[in-house]
Amino acid sequence: MRQIVLDTETTGLNPRSGDRIIEVGCVEIVNRRLTGNNFHSYINPERDSEEGALAVHGLTTEFLSDKPKFAEIANELRDYVRDAEIIIHNAPFDLAFLDAEFERLGFPRFAEHVAFITDTLVQAKEMHPGKRNSLDSLCDRYGISNAHRALHGALLDAELLAEVYLAMTRGQNSLTIDLAAPEENVTQEQVVEVVSLADMVILQATSEELTEHEALLDRLDKEVKGKCLWRVEPQTATN
Incomplete structure (x- = not known):
């Protein structure tokens, strides 16, 4: 428009x-x-x-x-x-x-x-x-x-x-909302907003930031007396 x-x-x-x-x-x-x-x-x-x-x-x-x-x-x-x-x-x-x-x-x-x-x-x-x-x-x-x-x-x-x-x-x-060709029986409310990454700038963490991140996870491990959520590998679903 x-x-x-x-x-x-x-x-x-x-x-x-x-x-x-x-x-x-x-x-x-x-x-x-x-x-x-x-x-x-x-x-x-x-x-x-x-x-x-x-x-x-x-x-x-x-x-x-x-x-x-x-x-x-x-x-x-x-x-x-x-x-x-x-x-x-x-x-x-x-x-x-x-x-x-x-x-x-x-x-x-x-x-x-x-x-x-x-x-x-x-x-x-x-x-x-x-x-x-x-x-x-x-x-x-x-x-x-x-x-x-x-x-x-x-x-x-x-x-x-x-x-x-x-x-x-x-x-x-x-x-953006893709409304060009909605599937049959899909309502307006079910259309999902999609994020375009075309113009997005991605900044990689520096070594200092990664070190600080690991130190934070170590403190969380100590508090929960085990592995914190961010260090738990997701389980792969099996048939």
């Missing part, structure tokens, strides 16, 4: 009070690889940005005055994201603005055009409870350079989030 990492910039914080989207940036991932098939557009919101928002994104009313209105890019955006998994950091914020823009055009809600939506902020809080999980914090945590991020930008932030998401989910692609 295609994955689209999406971010927006807006004139303010509340679409209900008339704040609008001024930039949309999307980054495509296929098979956990960035394809370069991205979507990006600045948008004329037909209103000024609030002072606090302008300090964050730096997109002035003058700069946006000759950019297309959302209605002019809406169909292209819908076609681009259609049936994909959408990955957003703090999804409720962006979805509220997208839904408001879609509602103005008489479109169904944004989520109805895509397969499903993944919120990386929710994921990060589950993986790193009690820690800061902003995009900048996650970049620091996963060693992703964001030194060029002086101001927020939808495409730049989507590119950073794509790298963060791939780092957060590294290793998950080694778990």
